[in-house]
Amino acid sequence: AYGVVFPVEAGNFESPLIERSQRSGEEKQRIAEEGVRRIGEAETIFVDEGFNPLLFARALPQDRPVTVVTTSLPAASILAARANSQVLMIGGRVRGRTLGVVDTMAVNTLAKLHLDLAVMGANGVSPTAGMTTPDPAVADVKRAAMAAARRCIFIGAHYKFGVVSLAQFAELSEFDVIVTGRELRDSRAEKFTAAGATLVRA
Numbered sequence: 001a002y003g004v005v006f007p008v009e010a011g012n013f014e015s016p017l018i019e020r021s022q023r024s025g026e027e028k029q030r031i032a033e034e035g036v037r038r039i040g041e042a043e044t045i046f047v048d049e050g051f052n053p054l055l056f057a058r059a060l061p062q063d064r065p066v067t068v069v070t071t072s073l074p075a076a077s078i079l080a081a082r083a084n085s086q087v088l089m090i091g092g093r094v095r096g097r098t099l100g101v102v103d104t105m106a107v108n109t110l111a112k113l114h115l116d117l118a119v120m121g122a123n124g125v126s127p128t129a130g131m132t133t134p135d136p137a138v139a140d141v142k143r144a145a146m147a148a149a150r151r152c153i154f155i156g157a158h159y160k161f162g163v164v165s166l167a168q169f170a171e172l173s174e175f176d177v178i179v180t181g182r183e184l185r186d187s188r189a190e191k192f193t194a195a196g197a198t199l200v201r202a
Contacts (some may be wrong), residue, residue, distance in 0.1 A: 027181035034202035043118035049100025050121035118149035124163035127195035139167035158184035
């Protein structure tokens with residue numbers, strides 16, 4: 001028997017960051033750039049852990065000052081070297097698969113902040129279950145980041161749509177805009193807009 005192959009982002013399996021970087025790269029770059037076009041006048045921006053938020057961080061304009069708050073070690077290391085970027089790295093336990101920070105210390109720090117914008121990722125995006133992730137500790141941090149921000153944007157590849165993971169952290173309607181790739185078919189996109197999502201396909 002040859003067994004069964006599952007999509008790497010499906011259900012409650014979470015792929016390492018390096019593996020995510022090798023899937024749908026061109027689509028993810030388009031999504032990140034569309035996310036950057038929607039930051040408006042935001043001066044304080046939360047950047048979530050994960051590969052698409054990392055691409056967003058790389059694409060941030062370098063000709064204007066910005067303060068980035070992040071739970072992503074890779075995003076912090078990229079932005080800390082930029083002259084116009086001030087980086088606030090959230091402390092806590094570092095997850096080996098994603099190099100993201102979680103747990104009580106991170107949640108408590110975010111609860112004391114007031115941010116203009118949160119740029120979020122997720123493992124699953126569902127019309128009924130909203131935004132989900134396999135790890136409840138990650139969900140807690142994501143929820144805290146969104147609560148601290150005046151506006152929230154989601155960025156994620158088309159294959160995450162229709163996937164449900166263990167822990168919900170947001171409803172679709174909590175995001176000003178949900179950005180994905182044009183690879184998301186019209187028939188599927190309509191289910192998300194009908195569920196209250198403001199959807200953009202880059």
